[in-house]
Amino acid sequence: MGFFDTLARWLGMKKKEVNVICVGLDNSGKTTIINQLKPQNAQQSDIVPTIGFTVEKFASASLSFTVFDMSGQGRYRNLWEHYYKDAQAIIFVIDSSDKLRMVVAKDELEQLLNNQDILSKRIPILFYANKMDMKESLSAVKVSQMMGLETIKDKPWHICASNAITGEGLPEGVEWVTDQIRSMKK
Amino acid sequence: MDLFDEDVGNISQPSPIALVEAKRERRQPRNQSKPASHEGNAKWLHAHYDPYSTLYTFSSCIALADLHGDGDNKLIIANLGTGKYDMKLKVYKGTTLMTENTIIDLPTAVCTFFMDTHDPRTPAVAVASGPYIYVYKNLRPYFKFTLPPLDVNPVEQDLWNQAKEDKIDVQVLKEMLESLRADGSEGTLTVRSLRFLMLDPEDMPTFANLHKHSPLKRQTVITCMTTLKKSHSEEDAISCLVIGTESKDIYILDPEAFTVLTKMVLPSVPVFLDVTGLYDVEFRIVVSCRNGNIYSLKKGSKAPKYSIELSSQPVGLQRMGKNVVVGCMDQTLQCYTTKGKRLWVLTLPANVMTMELMDYKSRGFKAIMVALDNCEVHVYNEKYLVNTIKTEDIVTGMKFGRFGREDGALVMTTKGGGLIVKILKRNSVFEEKDSRPGPPAAQNQKLNIPKKTKLFVDQTMRERENAVTMHRMFQRDLYRLRLDAARSYVKALETSMTPMSADPLEPLKLSATVNGIGPSFKLTVNLQNTSSATPSINLLITFQYDEKLYQLQRSSIKVPLLVPGLNYAFQTLVECISDKAIADTIKVFVLRKGKSMPIITGNINMPVSEAQVVV
Ligand SMILES: Nc1nc2c(ncn2[C@@H]2O[C@H](COP(=O)(O)OP(=O)(O)OP(=O)(O)O)[C@@H](O)[C@H]2O)c(=O)[nH]1
Ligand SMILES: [Mg+2]
Numbered sequence: 072m073g074f075f076d077t078l079a080r081w082l083g084m085k086k087k088e089v090n091v092i093c094v095g096l097d098n099s100g101k102t103t104i105i106n107q108l109k110p111q112n113a114q115q116s117d118i119v120p121t122i123g124f125t126v127e128k129f130a131s132a133s134l135s136f137t138v139f140d141m142s143g144q145g146r147y148r149n150l151w152e153h154y155y156k157d158a159q160a161i162i163f164v165i166d167s168s169d170k171l172r173m174v175v176a177k178d179e180l181e182q183l184l185n186n187q188d189i190l191s192k193r194i195p196i197l198f199y200a201n202k203m204d205m206k207e208s209l210s211a212v213k214v215s216q217m218m219g220l221e222t223i224k225d226k227p228w229h230i231c232a233s234n235a236i237t238g239e240g241l242p243e244g245v246e247w248v249t250d251q252i253r254s255m256k257k
Numbered sequence: 258m259d260l261f262d263e264d265v266g267n268i269s270q271p272s273p274i275a276l277v278e279a280k281r282e283r284r285q286p287r288n289q290s291k292p293a294s295h296e297g298n299a300k301w302l303h304a305h306y307d308p309y310s311t312l313y314t315f316s317s318c319i320a321l322a323d324l325h326g327d328g329d330n331k332l333i334i335a336n337l338g339t340g341k342y343d344m345k346l347k348v349y350k351g352t353t354l355m356t357e358n359t360i361i362d363l364p365t366a367v368c369t370f371f372m373d374t375h376d377p378r379t380p381a382v383a384v385a386s387g388p389y390i391y392v393y394k395n396l397r398p399y400f401k402f403t404l405p406p407l408d409v410n411p412v413e414q415d416l417w418n419q420a421k422e423d424k425i426d427v428q429v430l431k432e433m434l435e436s437l438r439a440d441g442s443e444g445t446l447t448v449r450s451l452r453f454l455m456l457d458p459e460d461m462p463t464f465a466n467l468h469k470h471s472p473l474k475r476q477t478v479i480t481c482m483t484t485l486k487k488s489h490s491e492e493d494a495i496s497c498l499v500i501g502t503e504s505k506d507i508y509i510l511d512p513e514a515f516t517v518l519t520k521m522v523l524p525s526v527p528v529f530l531d532v533t534g535l536y537d538v539e540f541r542i543v544v545s546c547r548n549g550n551i552y553s554l555k556k557g558s559k560a561p562k563y564s565i566e567l568s569s570q571p572v573g574l575q576r577m578g579k580n581v582v583v584g585c586m587d588q589t590l591q592c593y594t595t596k597g598k599r600l601w602v603l604t605l606p607a608n609v610m611t612m613e614l615m616d617y618k619s620r621g622f623k624a625i626m627v628a629l630d631n632c633e634v635h636v637y638n639e640k641y642l643v644n645t646i647k648t649e650d651i652v653t654g655m656k657f658g659r660f661g662r663e664d665g666a667l668v669m670t671t672k673g674g675g676l677i678v679k680i681l682k683r684n685s686v687f688e689e690k691d692s693r694p695g696p697p698a699a700q701n702q703k704l705n706i707p708k709k710t711k712l713f714v715d716q717t718m719r720e721r722e723n724a725v726t727m728h729r730m731f732q733r734d735l736y737r738l739r740l741d742a743a744r745s746y747v748k749a750l751e752t753s754m755t756p757m758s759a760d761p762l763e764p765l766k767l768s769a770t771v772n773g774i775g776p777s778f779k780l781t782v783n784l785q786n787t788s789s790a791t792p793s794i795n796l797l798i799t800f801q802y803d804e805k806l807y808q809l810q811r812s813s814i815k816v817p818l819l820v821p822g823l824n825y826a827f828q829t830l831v832e833c834i835s836d837k838a839i840a841d842t843i844k845v846f847v848l849r850k851g852k853s854m855p856i857i858t859g860n861i862n863m864p865v866s867e868a869q870v871v872v
Contacts, residue, residue, distance in 0.1 A: 098328070098662055145664065145683055146619060171351040171661045174302040175680055182684075207353055 086135040089252055092154045094183065095164035096176050097143035100201040103235035104164060105129070105140050108245065123147060124154075131249045138162070148179065155188040160248050161196045165214055167232070168205035173217045180218060184226075195251035196223070197244045198230040204237070227251055300644055300685035301667070305352045305678035308649065312347075312670045313337045316573075316611045317481065319656040319668060322369035324348065324396065326377040330659045331355065332668055335364035335384050346384055348396060351661050352678065356396050362387040366482035370496040372512040378493045385479040385500065390510075402515050407475045407504060410445050412437060414473055417449075421469045427462045447475040477504035483530045485509065488537040497536050501527030501544060507554070509536065521554055523561060529574035531581070543581050543595060545571040551581065553595050563597045573612025575625050582625050582637075584609035590627060590637065601640045607631035613655040619664050622687065628652035628669070636687065643687040650675050763856045764788040765796075765819075769845055775866025776833040780809075782845055782859075783826050786819040793819040796856075798827055801844040807863070808832040816847075833866035840865045 093101045102118050108129045121142040129136050139154045141147070155161075161183070165176050183189060200214040211232040215221070220228060229247045233240035318335035325331070332349040346358040346367070369380040372392070382393040390402040416433050419425045425433075434450050449468055456464055480503055484496040497518065498510045505526055509519040518536070525546035534540030534556070542554040544561075549570050552561030569587035576582075580600060582592050588608055592600040607629040615624040615636060624644075625637045630651050636644035650671035660666035665681030720727065758765040764787040772779045786793045796816035800809055810830040819825060831843070840863045846855035 096662075148683060169351065169661065170353075171304050171666075171678065172663055172680070174304045175663060175683075178302055178682060207351070 086130060086133060088135045088137060089159045090137050090139070090157050091160045091162055091248070092139045092141065092151070092158040093162040093164065094141050094151050094179070095143050095162075095199075096166065096169070096172055096179065097145075099143060099164040099166040099169075099176075100199075100233075100235040101143065101162075101164045102140055104162075104199060104201065104233065104241060105138055107235050107238045107241055108136075120144065124150060131245050134249050134252060151183070152186050152188070155183075155186055158194065159252060161189075161194060162199065162244070162248075163196055164199045164201050165218065166202050167200040167211070167214050168202045168208040170207070170209065173214070177218050184223065193226055193255070195248060195255075196226055196228040197248050198228065199233045199235075199240070199244060200230055201233050201235055203232040203240065204234045300682055300687070301646060301679040302682055304666070304680045306649060306675065307352070308671075308673060308675040310670075310676040311336075311343070311674045312654075312676055313339070313674055314654045314670050316613055316654045316656065317366045318364055319654050319670065320367045320369050320382070321656055321658040321660050321666075321668065322380050322382070323659075324369070324379060324382070326379045329661055332656075332660055333367055333369065333382055334654075334670070335360060335367045335386075337363055346382070346393070352676070358393065358396070358398070360384060360386055360391070362389075365479055368482055368484050368498065370484045370498065370512065371493050372495065374495065380493075383482065383498055385482040387478050388476040390479070390482070390498065390500070400515065402510065404477060404479065404500075404502060404508070405517065407477055409447060409473050409475045410437070413446060413450055417469060417473050420465060427465050430465060431458075431461060445475070447473055449473065477502045477506075479503075481527055481530045483532050485532045485540055486535050487512065488535055490535060499530060499532050499542065501530055507542065507544065521559055521561075523552060524548070525550065529571065531574055531576045533576060541595065543574070543576060545574045545583060551583065551593070551597075553597075563595065565593050565597045565599075567591065572609045573627070575612050575614045577614070577623060577625060577639075582612070584612050584627055590625075590640075592640065603637070603640055605629060605635070607633070610651060610653055611655050613657050615657045615667075617657075617665055617681065624687065626655060626657060626667075628655055634667075634669070638687060646679065648677060650677075652677070758787075758857045763793065763849070764791075765793065765847060765857055767845065767847060767857050767859045769859050769861050771831075771861060771863060775864070776868075778831040778833070778863070778866075779828060780831050780843070780861065781826050781828050782814075783824055784816065784819065784847065785824050786821045788821050790821060792821060795850040797848045797850060799846050799848060800829075801846065803841050806833065806835045806839070806841050807843065808834050831863070833863075835866075836868060838865050838868075 093105060095101050097120060102121050102125075105127050106114050106118060109127065110129070121140055124139055124141045124147075127138045127140055129138070139158070141151050141154070163180065166172070198215070198218070198220065200209070200211040202208050209217070211230050215230045220230060229244065231240050231244045231247075233244065235241070312334060314334055314336055318337070320333040321330050322333060323330050324333070329350065334347045334349070336343060336345045336347055338344045340363060344360045344363060346360055346364070347354060348356045364384050364386045366385040368383045370383060371378065372381045379395065381399065382396070384391045384393070388404040391398065392400040392402065413434070416425070416430055420427075420430050431454065434446070434454055438446060438454060453461065453464055479500050481501040483499050485499050487495045487497055489495070495512050497512055500508050500510065502508070503526055505523045507521040507523060507527060508517050510516070511518050521542075523544065523546060525548035527544045527546055529545045531543045532540060540556050543551060544554070545551045547570075549567045551565040551567065551571070551574070553563040554561050565581075567583065567585055568589070569585040571583045571585055573584040574581065577592075580592050580594055582590065584590050584605075586608070588605045590603040590605055590609070594600065605627065610628040610630055612628070613626045615622070615626050617623070627635045627637065628651075629635060632648050632651055634646040634648060634652055634655070635642055636646070648669065648671070650673045652669045653672050654670035656668045658666065660668055660678065663680050667679045667681070669677040669679070671677065757767075766785045766787050768783045770781050772781070782798055784798070796819070798814040798816055800812055802809065808831070814827045814829065816825070816827070843861045843863055845859040845861060847857045848855050
């Protein structure tokens, strides 16, 4: 970043860019969440299961996000780890109505946390306990319990319940990530 | 006579107790087999365990299918309940119970199948129960199929007709039916007659009056059911139902019209079915029956062609490619080709409860899962145990497949009514190698055995040609040996060279021990009168020995009157006068005064004497 970038940002003309990776099991609502965070005119009306991954962009008040929306299907999950290195934050989406697969999500999280590129890094992790509107969904507290989040000691993390269809709960998470990244840069 | 030296020699040998102890030591307890490691559970994620789901069911009554076409597979269980109450078709979304439908009679099997080509592509559920198949679409009752009725025994028909017209009374009806049952045609009687005969005599008239006007029907029940794709092999192609009945028949039903497309006859009652192929092209049905045989049927065959006779009744049957794997009641897992050739047999550590095919398509991995009554589920790839899952309770029903959105899910129901769901970890691999304790693989390697030599071949030829002569020679020599042995025995008896008297008039027993390390020994001769009442008198003990070697303090001992039963000990000192480290036997004779022939003889093997220590 050159002098002009810094100046531009200081002047509020150009926002700082951050790379974020969005992971979670298939059907958890990753693409729907990212779609909801994009500006209204860029939003897609129908969402299909992601193949491989897609790159999306959206912005918060002070940051410009580049998101790697990974596919959560079993056969694509081994792609995740290739994008950990460049990521400055992780968004982990959990379908809080899928009690059966909570263990699978937990297993994937453990693998993520034990990855060489993540282990040593103090990278913020945001959890969305998504699909809070479904009648069988678990509360964010319950989800965090079942996922064993309290054992994450060396990284800042945050969980919030969300509804990707209405956008409820999403801004809270984005604000938290923004705060984390800004406090780290200082 | 040499034959007996050994026996007598025992006299100076260590006490028999030591021998017994040595034997006991040799019979060491076998190494207890190592408890199976819990390592196997590391391949599975534990998704759910509810010990109180009050599910009582078997593998044949469990199915997994995408009932709503939303990619979320539901768990369908026909619950047997207590056999009277709580017989329900339960559908679970994830682990939460979604719907329940009451089933009237005990369910025997559940299948999901596509019966039409309508959109959305949602499968129907078929529940076999008694003589009926209940078909549910969108979880609502849709159709009931009834098995074609069987012919009624004409005599039985006649009896009920007469009862209807009041030509015979209830008592006669009962007696006639009983005689019909007794002459071996119990299996062909109608349920009405059987039920009638089970009643108390006072209830019989009411029952007969109530039912005699309705036509007599004989029906069989379904014992097993599975599906067979009709003309296409796609996942969502239309399937026929294949059912096995108590009347030893197999029916293949058309999925749209529910008519019987094919009927096949078996020699016994089918229990487990395995079907592959397409109905319109070519298919094969492998069926295990209650008589412990497995039969194989092909398209067009009316009766089975191949049969496999098992060593024990089958408790599970699965197909692995071209082979059939069966678990039997004698704790074995056996593999056969469909043509009936046995490939291997494994002995399992416990009884088999149920079996399931683990077909993990996304990984192209196939294995056989066997639930045992020691709370373990074993996974076999070919004959190799590749994984062991420990469970909280004995598993009675098991299904592997896609559940929810997870492809590698294993659903298990337990003996105590619990429900367990395990999910295969994404990264777990099953090593193809044999992790079973036992001989290492190297032992199965063929050794490089050298070719047969000419000498070997010649010998074999000679043995083959002269087998009869060789056998005769051997027999003759054996008789000679026996004759020699008998002769020596008689001679020994005649000369009384045994420590037990063979003469009934002189019932005596002799034993002797040697104490000391030499050159002085003490020789103790024990004598016992083994008769019940007559005392022995006028006896003498004398010794025969090499005078160059030994010197005896008393070479002859006078024996007093021997009271029956008591043990008398006579002692003498023996001095070894040779300084060469050699030993000899000393013979002990018991004689009657005035007779030169001994009554009994004992041989004492003297130990080698220690050299004298001069102080
Ligand atoms: N009721 C409800 N449905 C949701 C919510 N979020 C997502 N969905 C639905 O869940 C389904 C899957 O959403 P996707 O965004 O495709 O899920 P994904 O995580 O991107 O899945 P993959 O790309 O396969 O990894 C869609 O049908 C969404 O409409 C939510 O908060 N509530
Ligand atoms: Mg997606």
